[in-house]
Amino acid sequence: MSTPFDTLGPDLVTTDPDLVASYARDETALGVSGGAGPVAVVSPRTTADVAAVLAIAHEHRVPVVVRGAGSGLSGAASAPEGSVVLSTRRLTRVLEVDPDERLAVVQPGVVTGDLRAAVAEVGLFYPPDPGSVAFSTIGGNVATNAGGMCCMKYGVTGDFVLGLEVVLADGTVTRTGRRTAKGVAGYDLTALLVGSEGTLGVVTEITLRLLPAPAPARTLVATFPGLAAAGAAVAAVTRAGLDLSMLEIMDRTTLDAVDELTGMGLGADGTPAAMLLAQCDGEDAPAVLERMAALCEDAGAEDVVAADDAAEGEALLEARRQALPALERLGDWVLDDVCVPRGRVVELLEAVERVAEQEALTIGVFGHAGDGNMHPTIVHDAADPASVAAATRAFDAITAAALELGGTITGEHGVGRLKRDWLARELDPGAMAMSRAVKGALDPRGILNPGAVLG
Numbered sequence: 500m501s502t503p504f505d506t507l508g509p510d511l512v513t514t515d516p517d518l519v520a521s522y523a524r525d526e527t528a529l530g531v532s533g534g535a536g537p538v539a540v541v542s543p544r545t546t547a548d549v550a551a552v553l554a555i556a557h558e559h560r561v562p563v564v565v566r567g568a569g570s571g572l573s574g575a576a577s578a579p580e581g582s583v584v585l586s587t588r589r590l591t592r593v594l595e596v597d598p599d600e601r602l603a604v605v606q607p608g609v610v611t612g613d614l615r616a617a618v619a620e621v622g623l624f625y626p627p628d629p630g631s632v633a634f635s636t637i638g639g640n641v642a643t644n645a646g647g648m649c650c651m652k653y654g655v656t657g658d659f660v661l662g663l664e665v666v667l668a669d670g671t672v673t674r675t676g677r678r679t680a681k682g683v684a685g686y687d688l689t690a691l692l693v694g695s696e697g698t699l700g701v702v703t704e705i706t707l708r709l710l711p712a713p714a715p716a717r718t719l720v721a722t723f724p725g726l727a728a729a730g731a732a733v734a735a736v737t738r739a740g741l742d743l744s745m746l747e748i749m750d751r752t753t754l755d756a757v758d759e760l761t762g763m764g765l766g767a768d769g770t771p772a773a774m775l776l777a778q779c780d781g782e783d784a785p786a787v788l789e790r791m792a793a794l795c796e797d798a799g800a801e802d803v804v805a806a807d808d809a810a811e812g813e814a815l816l817e818a819r820r821q822a823l824p825a826l827e828r829l830g831d832w833v834l835d836d837v838c839v840p841r842g843r844v845v846e847l848l849e850a851v852e853r854v855a856e857q858e859a860l861t862i863g864v865f866g867h868a869g870d871g872n873m874h875p876t877i878v879h880d881a882a883d884p885a886s887v888a889a890a891t892r893a894f895d896a897i898t899a900a901a902l903e904l905g906g907t908i909t910g911e912h913g914v915g916r917l918k919r920d921w922l923a924r925e926l927d928p929g930a931m932a933m934s935r936a937v938k939g940a941l942d943p944r945g946i947l948n949p950g951a952v953l954g
Contacts, residue, residue, distance in 0.1 A: 502514060527917050538583065540583070541584070564583070564585065564697065565584075567636035593609055610633070614637060643696060644911070646870075648745050651869030660705060661677055663706070667700050672703075699942060716780040719792060720806075720815055722800060741779075742783070748774065829878045833877050837875070847873055854900075863876045
């Protein structure tokens with residue numbers, strides 16, 4: 500099958516149906532139709548290659564969907580019919596690590612965990628730590644403004660992006676941002692592009708802020724007989740202003756699944772209703788965790804345990820990282836991503852329990868209690884239309900509950916295609932109009948990831 504991109508040569512372009520099909524979707528399932536999918540995959544090696552791809556796409560009005568590792572969970576990298584997938588799989592170089600300026604310059608296909616390891620070798624630290632850190636890419640993290648387990652202290656991806664090289668819809672190459680510690684010249688175009696999910700331009704180079712490596716983190720685990728007690732502990736910790744680098748929560752359904760997968764004995768004495776996992780990487784970590792232990796006990800914790808060493812702490816953290824893989828084993832699944840005020844986390848968990856009972860579904864909840872970002876995971880049978888319908892109702896009910904609690908429809912995974920119909924329920928008409936105006940200005944022919952975010 501011929502395409503306008505054939506002039507770029509077979510080294511960059513493939514139209515093999517089997518290979519193209521493998522690039523057609525990200526990890527999203529529910530509510531994101533596969534359709535006929537893309538007609539080709541383009542794998543550029545340089546920024547000039549990316550510019551050539553977009554110039555052709557702009558001229559011929561061909562939709563372009565950028566794809567990193569394909570680990571996204573909002574459908575932003577699910578390619579519509581007749582589109583071309585632009586894969587960043589060859590743009591994998593760490594171009595620079597500058598210990599003096601504490602910055603790194605990378606291409607978008609660099610795996611997040613690999614960057615963290617590379618900068619650690621020179622005593623530096625890249626904090627963003629999504630659950631997919633071992634395989635998600637920096638470009639994908641920038642596209643969704645990804646978060647992770649360290650957000651409570653350090654913030655999200657966008658807090659560490661200093662500047663970008665980006666190719667606009669017509670093939671124009673430009674730069675935004677800076678390398679300096681400060682800079683306020685012009686509009687903050689870098690912040691505009693971070694989180695835009697490939698709808699405003701294709702990022703080809705990222706300049707990232709780094710921090711000095713912190714002290715090894717100390718870990719504490721607390722278990723609770725009820726969600727209310729766990730919520731009271733989260734509220735008390737938040738009020739106390741403890742310098743935690745992480746505060747995670749897992750409910751009973753998730754703990755049971757993790758136990759079954761790992762055999763870690765999390766429910767050896769009966770699975771608790773909820774578990775909090777906290778870390779502190781400050782110099783006063785022992786005192787901070789001692790204070791947290793007291794607050795958890797006051798809130799009604801059944802058991803509070805501090806890890807004796809880094810290895811034990813890492814093992815406990817691995818239990819949290821296994822939350823989604825453990826729930827995946829229970830059946831087909833869809834992972835929601837909502838964020839509520841930290842003081843209302845327990846209300847969201849209780850709402851999820853009610854939805855699970857009403858729809859007769861298994862829904863496990865885990866997430867970032869320290870910033871209110873929860874991930875209800877709905878287990879269902881994709882081969883059973885009734886089960887799919889129940890899962891869809893549950894997904895909508897949970898998302899609506901987050902808004903009713905003063906939250907947001909997505910904390911870190913993005914809108915993509917999965918939640919585009921929800922965006923207008925969160926943003927007011929003025930904000931939607933501004934968003935459409937920006938999209939129209941930067942992508943007048945609507946070729947960049949059409950159907951994502953704004954629809």
